Amino acid sequence: MSLVEEIQAGALNRDVPVADLLRRVKLAAAKLKLTETLDWVDSELNGYGGEDKDLPEYRVAAGSLYVTTFHHGTRPATGDPHSIAMLSMSFFREPVASLEALLTSQPGTITMPINPDLARAIKNHGHNASYAVHFSKNVLVSIVDTVRNLILDWAINLENEGILGEGVSFTVDEKQKAAQSAPNIQINNYGHYHQGDTHGHQNRTTIGGVDASTNSLTIDVFEQLQSAVTNNIDNAADRDALLELIKQMDEKKGTGGFKEVYTNFLVSAANHMTVIAPFLPALASYLPG
Structure with missing residues (x-):
């Protein structure tokens, strides 16, 4: 044989x-x-x-x-x-x-x-x-x-x-x-x-109508996260704090400082997990290995 x-x-x-x-x-x-x-x-x-x-x-x-x-x-x-x-x-x-x-x-x-x-x-x-x-x-x-x-x-x-x-x-x-x-x-x-994390060239993850994949060709996850926070969080203080942290994550992506800001964002957003949960896989893909 x-x-x-x-x-x-x-x-x-x-x-x-x-x-x-x-x-x-x-x-x-x-x-x-x-x-x-x-x-x-x-x-x-x-x-x-x-x-x-x-x-x-x-x-x-x-x-x-x-x-x-x-x-x-x-x-x-x-x-x-x-x-x-x-x-x-x-x-x-x-x-x-x-x-x-x-x-x-x-x-x-x-x-x-x-x-x-x-x-x-x-x-x-x-x-x-x-x-x-x-x-x-x-x-x-x-x-x-x-x-x-x-x-x-x-x-x-x-x-x-x-x-x-x-x-x-x-x-x-x-x-x-x-x-x-x-x-x-x-x-x-x-x-x-x-x-629970996903990133990849032209790969898509759609959750509840929100495309939360990272895709350098067609999507900016930080932009969509800002929009979700702006439109779905009524508490002004929480909303402003999260928007500032999203801005910092965007600025620090690809650097050693991203992890600290990401952790602060998770803690600050604990009361709003239903809003940010769809974006966690894409955000975590920027964490250092």
Whole structure:
């Protein structure tokens, strides 16, 4: 059986862990010099750890936002539906082996914390509540199955191009075919995601009619945030203080001073989270790594 056929057989066999299957794909892709596939395999095996890594759309899913307090225990969060929807998004950057392990070791519901900056701002404002996103294990099943299906599609495409690989070797002709037809694994990326943050070239996030993505071609997040604060916060003192902090963030973006102003903005805006929550992912993308 050729290497490509072994990969196909492994993709069809649910007893073969996806992580093991990816290692076979890595071997084949390395020999065929398919760099895009190699990058994807390494990310799946090691995790999408850095914010410079594009997160595939199958690793972004919506859960349910829950709040836990001393007096009321854990219950679904209530409030502005658009803000809750955005805070309920989960971003799975873990290695695929970790997700597979969770499937066998955890109960039917998995929890993830909300954006740490938002959680800190809420706590600093005196609210003794913690927030987390709950989601079904079916979300993890979907992620793992998508990876398996992508591998199978890729191996089928290789075979269709006449690339099989006897043993663990490929002929010169097979390598030339791979170079010419470039049968890399095809995925759709959402952009740079990391625990509630997103930024990326021409990627869009629309929440309640407000486009809160950063996009240097068509949007200025600070301009839209100023407009949202001006139009939705009635308290003049709060409004003016937030507008000044937004101006300072705009001036300090890309510098070491941005983080301090950003933190001050979160604390000052704690009473107006329904207004600013849609913009938090775009703002946090300016935080230093």
